[in-house]
Structures are given as C-alpha cells and as structure tokens.
Amino acid sequence: MTRNLLLISNSTLHGSGYLDHCADEICKFLGNRKTVLFIPYARPSGITYDEYTKVARERFEKMGFKLTGIHEYKNPKEAVKSAEAIFIGGGNTFVLLNGLYKADIIDEIRIKVKDGMPYIGTSAGSNVACNSIKTTNDMPIIYPPSFDALNLASFNINPHYLDPDPKSKHKGETRETRIKEFHFFNSEYVVGLREGAMLHIKGEYVTLKGTTGARILIKGKEPKEFKPGDSLDFLLKK
Amino acid sequence: MTRNLLLISNSTLHGSGYLDHCADEICKFLGNRKTVLFIPYARPSGITYDEYTKVARERFEKMGFKLTGIHEYKNPKEAVKSAEAIFIGGGNTFVLLNGLYKADIIDEIRIKVKDGMPYIGTSAGSNVACNSIKTTNDMPIIYPPSFDALNLASFNINPHYLDPDPKSKHKGETRETRIKEFHFFNSEYVVGLREGAMLHIKGEYVTLKGTTGARILIKGKEPKEFKPGDSLDFLLKK
Numbered sequence: 220m221t222r223n224l225l226l227i228s229n230s231t232l233h234g235s236g237y238l239d240h241c242a243d244e245i246c247k248f249l250g251n252r253k254t255v256l257f258i259p260y261a262r263p264s265g266i267t268y269d270e271y272t273k274v275a276r277e278r279f280e281k282m283g284f285k286l287t288g289i290h291e292y293k294n295p296k297e298a299v300k301s302a303e304a305i306f307i308g309g310g311n312t313f314v315l316l317n318g319l320y321k322a323d324i325i326d327e328i329r330i331k332v333k334d335g336m337p338y339i340g341t342s343a344g345s346n347v348a349c350n351s352i353k354t355t356n357d358m359p360i361i362y363p364p365s366f367d368a369l370n371l372a373s374f375n376i377n378p379h380y381l382d383p384d385p386k387s388k389h390k391g392e393t394r395e396t397r398i399k400e401f402h403f404f405n406s407e408y409v410v411g412l413r414e415g416a417m418l419h420i421k422g423e424y425v426t427l428k429g430t431t432g433a434r435i436l437i438k439g440k441e442p443k444e445f446k447p448g449d450s451l452d453f454l455l456k457k
Numbered sequence: 458m459t460r461n462l463l464l465i466s467n468s469t470l471h472g473s474g475y476l477d478h479c480a481d482e483i484c485k486f487l488g489n490r491k492t493v494l495f496i497p498y499a500r501p502s503g504i505t506y507d508e509y510t511k512v513a514r515e516r517f518e519k520m521g522f523k524l525t526g527i528h529e530y531k532n533p534k535e536a537v538k539s540a541e542a543i544f545i546g547g548g549n550t551f552v553l554l555n556g557l558y559k560a561d562i563i564d565e566i567r568i569k570v571k572d573g574m575p576y577i578g579t580s581a582g583s584n585v586a587c588n589s590i591k592t593t594n595d596m597p598i599i600y601p602p603s604f605d606a607l608n609l610a611s612f613n614i615n616p617h618y619l620d621p622d623p624k625s626k627h628k629g630e631t632r633e634t635r636i637k638e639f640h641f642f643n644s645e646y647v648v649g650l651r652e653g654a655m656l657h658i659k660g661e662y663v664t665l666k667g668t669t670g671a672r673i674l675i676k677g678k679e680p681k682e683f684k685p686g687d688s689l690d691f692l693l694k695k
Contacts, residue, residue, distance in 0.1 A: 233626035264634060265641035311638050313597075353598050356629060359551075360591050360639040366600045379629040388471035390652055391594060391617035396502060400549050401598040403503035414628055 221335040223248075224371060224420040226345035228378045228412040228429070230309050238278050238341075241417060244428055246282050248419070249304055249337055254285045256302035260318030261310025261343040275308055289322070299327040302336060309342025309378075312355035316347050317363040325369060332371050342378045345418075349375045350407050354398060372420055373407065374454045380411030380434060395434075395442065402438040408454055409436040418451070425451040459573040461486075462609060462658040464583035466616045466650040466667070468547050476516050476579075479655060482666055484520050486657070487542055487575060492523045494540035498556030499548025499581045513546055527560070537565040540574060547580025547616075550593035554585050555601040563607060570609050580616045583656075587613045588645050592636060610658055611645065612692045618649035618672060633672075633680065640676040646692055647674040656689070663689040 225241075225248045232240040249255070257279075259271035272288030279286040286306070292298035299305070305328065307315070319325055332338050340348045346355045347368040354375040383393040392400070398409050410418065415431035427433055427449045435451070436442045445451060463479075463486045470478040487493070495517075497509035510526030517524040524544070530536035537543070543566065545553070557563055570576050578586045584593045585606040592613040621631040630638070636647050648656065653669035665671055665687045673689070674680045683689060 229628050231628050233628060262638075262641070263630075265638050314638075314642070353600075354596060356596070358592060358594070358635040358639055359597055359604055360635075360642050362591075362604045366597055379627065381627065381629070389617065389619065390467050390469050390471060391619070392501075397596040397598075400500075400503050400552075401596055403500070404552070404598050 221422055222332050222338075222371060222420060223335060223422075224332070224338045224340070224348055225417060226348055226372075226376060226412070226420065227339070227341045227417040228345065228380065229414040230341040232415050237274060240415060241429070242282055244417060244419075245339060248339065249284060252284070252303045252337065254287070254303045255279055255339075256289055256298055256305045257286050258289050258305065258307045258319075258344070260322075261308055261312065261315035263308070263310035271308060271310075275306065279306075295322040295324050296327050299324050299331060302331065304337040304339070305331070306339040307341075307344030307347060309344055311360060312343040312346045312352045312357040313359050313361045313363055315343045316352050316366075316368060317361045319347065319369075320364050328369055329371065332369075338371065345376050345378050345412070348372060351375060351405075353405060354401055354409050356394075372455065373457060375407045375409045376418075377409055377411045380413045382434075395436070398436045402436065406438050408457060410451075410454065411436060411442075416447070420455075423452065423455055425454050427451055459660055460570050460576075460609060460658060461573060462570070462576045462578070462586055463655060464586055464610075464614060464650075464658065465577070465579045465655040466583065466618065467652040468579040470653050475512060478653060479579075479667070480520055482655060482657075483577060486577065487522060490522070490541045490575065492525070492541045493517055493577075494527055494536055494543045495524050496527050496543065496545045496557075496582070498560075499546055499550065499553035501546075501548035509546065509548075513544065517544075533560040533562050534565050537562050537569060540569065542575040542577070543569070544577040545579075545582030545585060547582055549598060550581040550584045550590045550595040551597050551599045551601055553581045554590050554604075554606060555599045557585065557607075558602050566607055567609065570607075576609065583614050583616050583650070586610060589613060589643075591643060592639055592647050610693065611695060613645045613647045614656070615647055615649045618651045620672075633674070636674045640674065644676050646695060648689075648692065649674060649680075654685070658693075661690060661693055663692050665689055
C-alpha cells in the first residue's frame with residue numbers, strides 16, 4: 220500500500236489566514252504535482268460549492284497549484300479518476316459524508332488513494348478519511364446512509380480537539396468524556412488532534428506534525444499525549 | 458390534545474446537585490402522581506441502566522415519588538402503557554434514540570403523551586421529545602435507524618445552549634453557526650435552551666421556565682432572546 224495522506228485538524232488557526240498554518244506542509248506534501256481536485260461538499264456555514272471552491276482555489280493558487288471543484292465536472296467519478304491529488308475541505312461532516320455517498324465516489328477515492336494519489340483533509344475532510352464519522356464534533360443536520368467513512372486509515376480522528384477547561388461552569392460533556400462514551404460502543408483508536416496539529420500517513424507510517432500535539436484515546440486505557448514529530452505507527456497496527 | 462411536557466436543558470447545574478435546580482418545577486409538574494417510569498437508555502459516561510436508575514431513583518424518592526427503570530420490566534411496551542408519568546434522562550442522544558427504536562416504544566410513548574401522561578426530559582431526553590435529534594450536541598457514537606424523534610413537539614431543542622465566547626481562540630463552529638447550518642437543510646424552529654432553562658408545554662401553550670432564558674433560531678431570521686416566564690406558543694403554530 221502506498222497511501223499518502225495529510226490529515227489536518229483545522230483549516231484556520233487563530234491569528235492567521237485560511238490554511239496559513241499548514242501551507243508549508245501542503246506544498247511539501249504535494250511535491251511536484253500541479254493540480255488538485257477539491258471536494259466542497261461539507262459547505263461550512265452553508266456556503267455554496269462555488270463560493271467554497273473560490274476560497275480554496277485562491278489559497279492553492281497562492282501556493283502554486285491549480286484547483287478545480289468536483290462540481291465543475293459533469294461526472295464526479297471521472298473527476299476523481301483523473302485527479303492528481305485530492306483536497307476535502309471542512310464544514311459539516313454529516314453533509315460531507317452524505318455528499319460522498321450521493322456522488323457515489325467512495326470506492327473511486329479508495330482506489331486512487333491506494334494507488335498513491337495524495338489526499339489532503341481538513342477538519343470534516345480528515346474525519347471522513349478515517350474509519351467512521353462517529354467522533355465528529357458536528358451537528359447531525361443531515362441523516363447519511365451510514366456513519367462508515369472512507370476508511371483510508373483504520374483509526375478515528377477527533378479534529379479541533381479541546382482540553383477540558385478547569386474553570387468552566389458548563390455541564391455539557393467534555394471532549395474526553397464524549398470519546399470515552401464512544402469507546403463503550405466502539406474500539407477504534409481516536410486521535411484527539413488539537414487545532415494546529417496534523418497527521419502525515421505514508422504507507423504504514425504515521426507522523427504527528429504541526430505545533431500543538433495530540434491526545435490519543437484507546438478503549439480501556441489512560442489517554443496518552445504525543446508531541447510534534449512523534450511517530451504514531453502503532454495507530455495502523457490494530 | 459392534552460400533552461404535558463417539561464423539557465429541561467440540563468440535569469445538573471453548576472454549583473448544585475443532580476436535578477436540584479429543577480426539583481420544584483418537577484414536583485409542581487407531577488402534582489399528585491405517585492410513580493415515575495425512568496428510561497435510562499442514554500447511558501451518560503457509559504454507565505449501566507442499573508447504575509443510572511439508582512441515581513434517578515434516589516433523587517425522585519427525595520422528591521416523594523417512586524421511580525422504576527424500564528429495563529426492570531419484562532416488556533418495555535407494557536411498562537410504558539401502565540406508566541403514570543415518564544422521565545427520560547440525559548446522556549448520549551444517539552444511544553438514547555437507538556434504544557427507543559430498539560425497544561419499539563416510540564408509538565406507545567406518543568399515544569400516552571397525547572393521552573395526557575406527563576413527560577419529563579433532561580438534555581438528550583429533551584432532544585428526543587422534539588421533531589428530530591438533528592440539533593443535539595452529542596457525538597454520533599451509534600448509528601440509529603433514523604434521526605426522527607418522538608415529535609411530541611414540532612420544533613427542535615438545542616440543550617446546554619452556549620453563547621459564543623468573544624475571547625475564544627478556538628476555531629470550531631459556535632453553537633449559533635451550527636444551528637444556522639441546520640437551517641440550510643431544515644426548517645424547524647430551534648430553541649437554544651441555556652443550562653438552567655426549561656420549557657413547559659401544556660396542550661398548545663409553551664412557557665419558558667427556569668432562570669437563564671433561551672435564544673430561538675428561526676430559518677432566515679435574526680435569532681430572538683426570551684426570558685423566564687415568556688410565552689412561546691408561537692413555537693407550535695408552525
């Protein structure tokens with residue numbers, strides 16, 4: 220397997236612009252590829268595919284890449300088949316996964332990624348790359364045909380991971396409590412990927428990148444902290 | 458229709474014990490009824506039905522009511538049929554709704570509530586009383602057969618409603634942004650019920666109770682603030 224994925228927690232980090240905090244990693248990751256296929260299905264704040272693609276296109280052009288929205292093609296399957304690299308942006312994870320099922324491109328993306336096509340995801344786009352969307356933070360505003368996702372990696376991600384705030388008076392569950400509840404019914408590893416963190420998966424190797432680290436939650440065990448640069452290959456060994 | 462529902466945002470308010478902030482309302486609401494049927498399906502933090510029922514039983518006994526868990530009956534349908542009042546506690550909304558479908562008691566609860574049986578919900582238990590669970594805050598750790606809920610009221614609730622924190626550096630969506638995204642795909646009114654707030658629905662009348670107020674979000678309109686004691690009958694007129 221020659222999969223090659225860059226799974227980013229968040230597209231915009233506090234104090235900087237869209238994709239600024241991960242632009243260097245994206246450029247290095249894409250190497251000498253020239254074009255990127257963008258999937259705008261997650262529609263953050265409900266914006267249209269055109270509006271979302273415009274934002275992504277301008278940012279990728281600044282990095283030196285040509286970007287096209289999948290909705291600009293007649294046939295989304297053919298668009299995936301001919302893609303040099305793919306970028307799935309954030310927004311609502313349920314809307315995104317529903318869009319992937321509706322366009323019937325799940326198998327095409329799997330085949331291409333297995334074949335080495337670079338995959339970039341941010342937020343919801345990182346969720347859907349993994350085993351399921353069962354650890355998304357998003358509101359279930361659309362009922363998708365399944366919570367099973369692309370399964371390009373066997374674990375799950377919780378993007379925008381938040382540490383508990385000891386001063387909070389709010390009684391809603393903390394992120395860690397929610398993920399512990401997930402582990403009452405599921406056994407996949409969960410990577411709590413803080414804003415500013417990302418994972419690079421290359422074949423059977425996983426490296427934690429970015430600046431803020433990650434907390435990994437394993438069923439029945441104490442959560443573990445990892446720092447930028449750490450190898451997380453064990454995530455794929457389960 | 459003689460429905461009678463008390464839908465509470467949260468079971469525990471900062472600085473007080475389980476159900477303390479709503480105990481007076483619950484006593485008034487239940488009046489001279491003596492027994493309550495408890496549905497522990499939402500399993501907060503993954504606790505068992507027995508453990509959860511013990512917590513609820515002790516609190517309701519303190520208020521002067523006898524409480525039994527639905528899992529203590531051989532036949533959950535019969536348990537609902539013979540119930541004098543029902544209380545559905547919080548936890549994970551997906552796990553709860555899945556449990557209601559699995560026990561096949563959705564129709565029984567609807568019939569009983571239409572017939573005047575008092576219904577108390579906290580958090581996830583308030584979510585499932587409404588049109589759908591599409592405005593829950595919970596993680597989708599189980600895939601239920603549908604997001605359609607009991608529909609005892611035609612609107613939706615967002616419990617534990619959180620106002621945006623102007624100082625936050627976190628770039629995950631605010632609650633209001635998430636509900637606006639809901640309104641790109643759905644048209645139900647959404648009651649953002651702050652911790653400490655509750656709704657009393659009696660027939661076609663809705664009153665906001667508690668201490669903290671609510672923010673009501675309507676598709677295509679500016680959100681509106683309401684304060685304790687306000688009449689919200691318009692919620693049922695859509």
